[in-house]
Amino acid sequence: MEPAVHLRGAVSLLGRFPALAGVDLDVAPGEVVLLQGPNGAGKTTLLRCCAGLVAVTAGEATVLGHDLTVDRRAVRRRVGMLGHATGLYEDLTVADNVAFWSRAAGARRGDADAAMARLGLDGRLAAVAVHRLSAGQRRRTSLAVMLARRPELWLLDEPHAGLDQSGRDLVDGLVADAAAAGATVLIASHELERARAIAHRSVAVVGGATARTSPAERDHVA
């Protein structure tokens, strides 16, 4: 089976600085992989490369069948990314934001409503402007946007950050459901214990390169 993510010697330059300096990574469809490593190791850049937001300047890079070295835009509609920023319009309500981004991605109205309900954002919260939300509620809204888009590749950068216990459990449940539905998930996290529990395996990223891959940790999947 063709891997959902295939990187071989992938290099990405930010100016003259190599943010990625030879990443090797193969991720099968439906697999959940944890990227672990110290700050500045290149985990976020690796996720952004897979999303087609940052150019791969050398090496091989194929995501969901799209060669990113030829055209990195084609893959974008098929991925969902949860980054450090919320990606939300502060003056729009939760419902406005989820509706806009899901419609932009061609999703149905029902997908937006279902995503908000799953994240506990229906009812009163739906009509609240994003700038009035707590950090955790914003995170839930960003997750709802991503869920409504039904991506085939989930790219999660510190997905548990800013969430309370129920929010963290919700993230774990979403990841498990996405993988069960055949979506591929890459998680960059410093909360190793929690992230390892939902990942099939972990990959260490050090100095912009993948250093080693752990054996499958499927037994730990929640």
Place this chain on the structure above:
Amino acid sequence: MWRDAALVAGKDLRLELRSRVAINQVAPFALLVLVLFAFALDPDRGILARATAGLYWVAVLFSAVLAVQRAFAVEVADGVRDGLRLSGLDPAGIFVGKVAALAAQLLVLEALLGLGVVVFYDADVAGMLLLVPTCLAATLGVAAAGSLYGILSAGLRVKETILPLLLLPVVAPVLVAATQAFEAGLSGPTSDGWRWLGLLIVFAAAYVGLGLTTFDLLLEES
């Protein structure tokens, strides 16, 4: 493209309805500019009457800079630009949507300023047949040029100060042509006025064409 344009324009107008920045800040600023001109030139009503068209369009352009800044500040805040790139929206559609929403807000502003020059400057609006198409063409040109330079400057660290420096010289032909056409319109349509209107239409068409072909690149690289 048209579906995406309608989605973006609808979102921008909803943002304005929720935040009321144009109504509560830009419109009062524009009226304040008109009033300050009136205070400065009031001792000589002859100068004020002769300068009405120019002062009107200077007030419009100053206000347009604020409106453009606002329209694009929301597109780069907190990861929204990445969201737009991942959304799958047609960049040309985003451009058309931004231009349409900006033009709609500027037209309301121009109507308000029109009332202002009648009240404060005793302007006699004789040639509506020329004034209305002049407003439409000038507004389209300013909105199109503003959207191009808005996205160009939005990603820069010095975006607040660089936008007026980039945009105002570019829209100087609009100031000249719209002022000339307005002067003709205020005293009844003349052949001169129609010639200036032609220039405004060419300007608007040029910047709409430029935006449709380059907005993709500017969204990607700026």
